[in-house]
Amino acid sequence: MELLPQAIVDGILIGGIYITIAIGFSLAYGVMHIIDFAVGEWIMLGAFTGYYLNRWSHIDPMLLLPIVFIVFGGIGYLIQPLIHRVISGKKGNPVLMGLVFTFGLALVFRGSGLTIFGFYSHSIPAALAKNSFFIESGNFFLTIPHIRFAGLFYAVLITVILQYILKSTDFGRAVRALAQHRESASLMGIDARRISSYVYGIYVGISAMTGVLIGCIFSITAQMGGEYTVMAFFVVVLAGMGYLAGVPWAAFLLGLVQSFFMIYFNPSYTLLAVFVILFTILLISPRGLFGRGV
Amino acid sequence: MADPILQVEGVTKTFGGLYAVQDVSFDMAKGSIVGLIGPNGAGKTTLFNVISGYYKPTKGSIRFDGKDISGWPPYRLAHIGIGRTFQIVKPFAGLTVLENVVIASLCRYPKKTEAEAQAWQILERTGLADRAHLAASGLTLAGRKRLEVSKALALEPTLLLLDEVVAGLNPTEADQTIDLILKLRDQGITILIVEHIMRVIMNISDEVVVLSFGQKIAQGKPGDVARDPAVVEAYLGGEVR
Amino acid sequence: MTNTFRKPIVVGIAALVLAVLPTFIHDMFVLRVLTESIMWIGLAIAWDVLAGYTGYLNFGHGAFFGAGAYITAFLIKIAGVPFLLAMPAGGLAAALLALASGIPTLRLKGAYFAIATWAMARALQQLALVLDITGGPDGMRLPPYLHPQFFYYVMLILVAGTFAVMWFLLEHAPFGLKVKAIREDEAGAMSLGIHPTVIKMQAYLLSTVPAGLIGGVYAYWITYIDPASVLGDLVTDQAVVMAVFGGLGTLIGPIVGAVIIYFFKTLFWAYLSDYQVLYLIILGVLIAMSVVFLPNGLYGTLTGKTSGKTAIQKGLATGTPEENSRKQGRKEVVHG
Numbered sequence: 001m002e003l004l005p006q007a008i009v010d011g012i013l014i015g016g017i018y019i020t021i022a023i024g025f026s027l028a029y030g031v032m033h034i035i036d037f038a039v040g041e042w043i044m045l046g047a048f049t050g051y052y053l054n055r056w057s058h059i060d061p062m063l064l065l066p067i068v069f070i071v072f073g074g075i076g077y078l079i080q081p082l083i084h085r086v087i088s089g090k091k092g093n094p095v096l097m098g099l100v101f102t103f104g105l106a107l108v109f110r111g112s113g114l115t116i117f118g119f120y121s122h123s124i125p126a127a128l129a130k131n132s133f134f135i136e137s138g139n140f141f142l143t144i145p146h147i148r149f150a151g152l153f154y155a156v157l158i159t160v161i162l163q164y165i166l167k168s169t170d171f172g173r174a175v176r177a178l179a180q181h182r183e184s185a186s187l188m189g190i191d192a193r194r195i196s197s198y199v200y201g202i203y204v205g206i207s208a209m210t211g212v213l214i215g216c217i218f219s220i221t222a223q224m225g226g227e228y229t230v231m232a233f234f235v236v237v238l239a240g241m242g243y244l245a246g247v248p249w250a251a252f253l254l255g256l257v258q259s260f261f262m263i264y265f266n267p268s269y270t271l272l273a274v275f276v277i278l279f280t281i282l283l284i285s286p287r288g289l290f291g292r293g294v
Numbered sequence: 295m296a297d298p299i300l301q302v303e304g305v306t307k308t309f310g311g312l313y314a315v316q317d318v319s320f321d322m323a324k325g326s327i328v329g330l331i332g333p334n335g336a337g338k339t340t341l342f343n344v345i346s347g348y349y350k351p352t353k354g355s356i357r358f359d360g361k362d363i364s365g366w367p368p369y370r371l372a373h374i375g376i377g378r379t380f381q382i383v384k385p386f387a388g389l390t391v392l393e394n395v396v397i398a399s400l401c402r403y404p405k406k407t408e409a410e411a412q413a414w415q416i417l418e419r420t421g422l423a424d425r426a427h428l429a430a431s432g433l434t435l436a437g438r439k440r441l442e443v444s445k446a447l448a449l450e451p452t453l454l455l456l457d458e459v460v461a462g463l464n465p466t467e468a469d470q471t472i473d474l475i476l477k478l479r480d481q482g483i484t485i486l487i488v489e490h491i492m493r494v495i496m497n498i499s500d501e502v503v504v505l506s507f508g509q510k511i512a513q514g515k516p517g518d519v520a521r522d523p524a525v526v527e528a529y530l531g532g533e534v535r
Numbered sequence: 536m537t538n539t540f541r542k543p544i545v546v547g548i549a550a551l552v553l554a555v556l557p558t559f560i561h562d563m564f565v566l567r568v569l570t571e572s573i574m575w576i577g578l579a580i581a582w583d584v585l586a587g588y589t590g591y592l593n594f595g596h597g598a599f600f601g602a603g604a605y606i607t608a609f610l611i612k613i614a615g616v617p618f619l620l621a622m623p624a625g626g627l628a629a630a631l632l633a634l635a636s637g638i639p640t641l642r643l644k645g646a647y648f649a650i651a652t653w654a655m656a657r658a659l660q661q662l663a664l665v666l667d668i669t670g671g672p673d674g675m676r677l678p679p680y681l682h683p684q685f686f687y688y689v690m691l692i693l694v695a696g697t698f699a700v701m702w703f704l705l706e707h708a709p710f711g712l713k714v715k716a717i718r719e720d721e722a723g724a725m726s727l728g729i730h731p732t733v734i735k736m737q738a739y740l741l742s743t744v745p746a747g748l749i750g751g752v753y754a755y756w757i758t759y760i761d762p763a764s765v766l767g768d769l770v771t772d773q774a775v776v777m778a779v780f781g782g783l784g785t786l787i788g789p790i791v792g793a794v795i796i797y798f799f800k801t802l803f804w805a806y807l808s809d810y811q812v813l814y815l816i817i818l819g820v821l822i823a824m825s826v827v828f829l830p831n832g833l834y835g836t837l838t839g840k841t842s843g844k845t846a847i848q849k850g851l852a853t854g855t856p857e858e859n860s861r862k863q864g865r866k867e868v869v870h871g
Contacts, residue, residue, distance in 0.1 A: 035646050037594075037653075086827055099592060099649055100779065101826045107772055107819025114812040226768070230657055233650045241646075268665045275658035282651060283639035346726065372728035380726075386719040388784075389712070396709075397716045401728030406709050445727060 005140050007263045008256065013148040015248075015255025016155035017217070020210045021228060022235035022247045023159060024203035030179040030242040030294075031199045032080075034087060034098030039207060039232045040225030041109035046072055046208025047215040047224070048117050051124045061124045061212050062150065068212050069205040076204025080197040106225065113222035124215035151213050158206060159248065166244075175199060179242070230271065234278050240288025250289065297360075299324045299453055299484045300345070304354035307337075307344050314340040316508040317354070322453075322501075327475070327485045329499035329516070331492075333529055336505040338488045339381065339457070345486070346378045346455055347371045358453065372401050377446035378455035381488075383438045385430035392417065392426040394441055398448035413448060420444045420474065436467040443474065454478065456487040460494050472498060496520060504528065542787065543702050550695045554688075563683050570687045570756070572797045577694035577749050578770070579777035579789035580701060585742035586775075587783030588705055589735060590718035591641070592649040595656030597770030599629040599743040603750030604765040605663065608675045611755060613668075618680070622751035629747025633739050641735040660766035674761025677754060686756040693752060697745040702786055704741065714738055773800075776818050779825045782832025791834045796821075 025039050036042075046068055053068070054061045086101045128147040135142040166172035174195050177185040186192045214220065214228075235254055239246030254274065261270040287293035298321035307315040315337040322328050330338050343349045345356055347368040355364040363371060368378075386394050395416055399409035417423040420440050425433065430441060439459050446454055456475070460468045468491070475498060479485055489495045495502060496516040504512040504519055506528035512519050519525055553573070560566055582596050603625030610621035636655050640648045663669040670676075705711035716724040717731050725731060754760050773796065781792020803814055829836055 035650065082827070096590070096592070096645060097826060097830075099646065100775075101823050103592075103594060103775070104819045104822030104824075104826065107822060108816050109819075111812050111815030111817075111819055115810075115816065226657060230654050233654060237647070237650065266665075268661065271661045272658050272665075275654050278654060279636070279639055279651065282643065282647060286639075286643050286647060348722065348725075367730075368722075368725040369728050369730045372726060378726050380723060384720050384723060386716050386723070388719065389715060393712060397712050397724070397729070398727040400709050400713065404709065409709065449728065 002139050002141070003263050006142055007259050009142055009144060010259035010263070011256030012252055013144070013152050013255070014258055015252035016152035017210060017214060018231055018235050018251035018254050019155045019248050020158050020206055021232045022239065022251055023162060023244060024206040025232045026236050026239065026242060026244055026247055028200055028203040029236065031175060032083070032196050034083065034102065037099060037102040037229065038106040038109055040227065040229030041106045041113070042072065042204050042207040043211035043214065043228045044113055044220065044222065044225040045109060046211030047220040048113065049208065050212030050215055051122050051220065054124050061126045061216050062128060065209045065212055069209050072208035073201040073205030077197045077201030080200040081193070083200070084193060084196060110222065110225055117222045119222065121219045121221045122215070123219045124212065126216040129216050147216050151217055154213060230274065234274050237278060238281055238289055240290055240293025242294040243288060243290060243292040246288055246290045246292065295321050295323050297324065298322055299359055300486070301357040302345065303357065305341065305344055305351045305356065306353035307340055307349055308352045313508050315344065318505065318510045320503050320510065320513055322484055322486060324484055325479065325482055326500040327479050327487060327498055329495035329502040330486060330488045330505065331495055331502060332505035337508040338505055341505065342378070342455060342457055342488060346376065372449050375450065375452040376455070377449040377451035379442040379446050379457050379459055381457040383442050385433070385438055385441050387431045389430055390427050391422055391430050391433065391441060394430045395444050395448050398445040401449050416444050416448050420447065436463050439463065439471070451483060454483050454485045456485060458488060458490065460489055460491055468494065543699065546698060550691065553691055557684050557687055566683045566687055568801060570683070570690050572794060573690045573694050574749055574753065575773065575777060575797045576790050576793040577697055577745055578774045579781065579793040580698060580786060581742050581745045582774040583778040583783055583789045584701055584705065585738050586778060587785065588711070588714050588718065589738040591645050591735060593652045593742065594649050594771060595652030596746060596774050597768060598656035598659045598766060599632060599746040600750035600753070600770050601659065601766035602628045602632050603747030604754040604760045605669055607751030608677055608754040608760055609668070612675060612677050618755050622748060622755070625751030626744045626748040629743045630740055633743040637736050637739045641739060642732045656766070656768065656771065660762050663762040663766050672762060674759060677758045679758045680755060686752065689752055693748055698786065701741065705786070710737070772818050776821050780821050780832055782835035785834060788832045788834035792832065
């Protein structure tokens with residue numbers, strides 16, 4: 001019982017990470033209607049980039065985040081036209097073509113990761129990883145590592161910024177128009193391709209940054225991508241595909257499931273639990289917890 | 295009306311807060327042609343989708359030959375004799391014209407050889423027999439619309455729902471289609487037809503139902519409906535969007 | 536109409552040739568290579584049945600192979616069941632898995648199905664790693680039955696039989712037409728009396744049971760299975776590449792793809808075994824580039840068959856907004 005608050009806090013902290021993974025993913029889905037199978041690999045690539053940049057420059061990884069965002073945002077922006085070409089063939093059905101393509105892309109990234117980075121596991125040393133907040137109150141004892149708290153803060157920040165961009169800027173309005181009705185939006189002068197490129201770039205950039213953060217909190221391997229792809233899928237399906245407002249709830253739920261399994265049960269069963277929940281949701285309410293998925 | 299083949303009773307369909315169709319009721323007599331008209335966005339397609347099983351009515355019911363079929367999925371309706379065409383005509387690409395119809399024929403004739411026999415008959419009736427082995431996607435628009443009707447006919451329906459089968463055709467093709475529709479009616483098939491081309495609807499319908507903003511605003515013989523002030527206003531007044 | 540029998544006759548002749556081959560081949564290594572290539576032909580065709588013909592991407596295809604392998608291994612090793620009974624049980628296991636995973640997901644858009652099957656495969660691998668009865672990460676070792684010719688024939692009969700059944704159902708019987716109708720226009724197919732979920736489930740079973748049976752044979756043949764080899768993603772990845780590269784929506788396409796890719800893989804691992812991970816990259820590039828440049832696959836492009844492209848286009852629909860008027864509740868509809 002004493003462990004409960006810690007379990008909850010841990011869950012929320014991990015949940016923050018999942019929010020950022022899923023929010024970019026859901027946004028890309030909403031605008032481009034593709035499910036990016038490579039989401040976990042973008043995270044992995046970002047993590048390793050952060051790792052090597054840190055090793056080479058000795059700059060704290062938290063300060064490297066913007067650089068990683070810009071680099072990967074640029075990569076995403078440049079790759080998007082290729083994806084667009086894939087998904088708009090003569091008889092286009094975006095999601096399906098995108099899926100096979102991103103599946104192949106994920107394979108390429110994973111293979112490349114293994115080739116370049118090997119099978120080793122690493123951790124990115126961050127200044128914030130050294131200490132924790134300690135909260136004591138009677139029987140309850142909470143340990144909150146600074147870095148994990150920073151992760152949550154980062155997640156909140158990203159969410160707030162995205163929210164602001166989507167609601168209050170012209171760009172954001174264009175994005176929302178595109179997500180809701182692509183053809184009408186194009187007819188009204190919105191450059192669908194450029195906006196899609198930006199959105200994809202933002203999504204890849206955020207994912208890569210999250211990878212760096214994961215590298216500071218946990219460890220990274222070239223194989224880590226798949227696990228995070230599953231988590232992204234889970235959160236997005238639970239939240240409702242394309243329904244951004246549902247993401248935080250679903251992400252925290254996932255975080256709680258994970259932390260509970262880590263503290264109370266056997267962590268090896270986490271993936272299975274996630275999977276069972278995923279299937280139950282698909283069975284009962286495929287449009288997500290809030291019924292607002294597409 | 296004695297023993298109507300279709301009874302639409304108080305059908306309402308909402309999407310979120312939007313009332314696409316609101317409390318629409320009408321009956322269709324066996325062997326009649328009923329036209330469904332209304333300005334854009336009046337709810338005709340939605341109503342069609344409710345009757346043909348693609349939407350469940352939020353309120354109200356649909357009765358077919360006395361049986362309550364509200365909410366029955368399209369494949370169930372096909373088996374009891376309700377066929378429909380689609381506004382956006384899309385044949386099964388990659389398959390021939392014949393194969394397209396055979397798929398429909400399988401509904402009544404699960405054995406492939408029998409289904410093929412029936413499919414040939416249908417193609418003769420609708421005039422597509424000479425193009426049977428062509429790729430369906432290679433047909434002209436008129437051909438594709440004809441194919442749509444052929445597929446629906448292969449179900450041997452008692453009720454046929456036609457969605458814009460004449461739109462987009464040149465006058466000759468349109469007349470041929472109208473002839474076909476009348477022939478089908480003479481063979482005992484009841485037809486509910488949505489069409490934007492007024493002269494078609496007014497000329498062939500026994501009854502016309504008018505929708506506007508999701509509600510039925512008029513019903514009656516074509517001549518009467520055309521003179522109904524509410525209808526005139528709906529078309530003239532409602533164009534400004 | 537005699538044309539329609541031409542392909543199976545050609546394949547039948549090829550099968551006969553293959554059947555006679557072992558009397559001339561005495562090199563056991565070559566025999567094993569042939570057995571494995573036949574195995575991959577089977578796996579690739581099986582994946583294509585659901586992907587190319589029906590338009591649903593099963594990114595967890597390998598899980599059925601692995602399930603078949605593990606159930607067969609378990610029955611042989613622990614329950615002492617003879618192989619010829621244990622192997623069909625592997626197929627049954629795959630069928631049960633298909634039913635359990637298909638019922639929630641086949642009525643949804645293909646995107647959900649791809650995600651769910653992919654996640655299921657990972658979860659299954661995790662399960663095998665964690666449980667004791669599966670031997671955990673060390674896997675299971677079976678009593679060896681070292682008769683390469685026996686396994687060659689078993690694999691040949693199994694895959695040839697699978698091909699025959701699939702050819703009959705997909706190219707000859709009404710089932711194939713219904714499946715293609717769903718792939719092309721699910722909403723339209725519904726209006727013609729076709730129950731999409733039922734047909735999709737049948738296709739799913741048709742796709743997964745052979746994979747399970749093949750897995751069962753594999754287990755007894757190789758005598759050692761572990762989560763990495765039979766439940767890892769390499770099985771799925773290769774089957775996908777073989778089918779996509781070879782040509783989706785046909786039965787010959789995956790055969791072509793399987794032979795080419797497997798041949799390439801064997802050469803690769805013989806001469807470049809230091810660069811094994813490079814193989815993953817190559818697979819991924821082949822998949823991605825096939826989608827971009829050769830959506831009908833090699834066989835499809837060379838013979839002008841176009842069903843592959845449509846297959847890649849179907850099924851995982853979100854339905855663009857103009858199709859909203861044809862959606863029924865949760866059922867989304869494809870429209871080119």
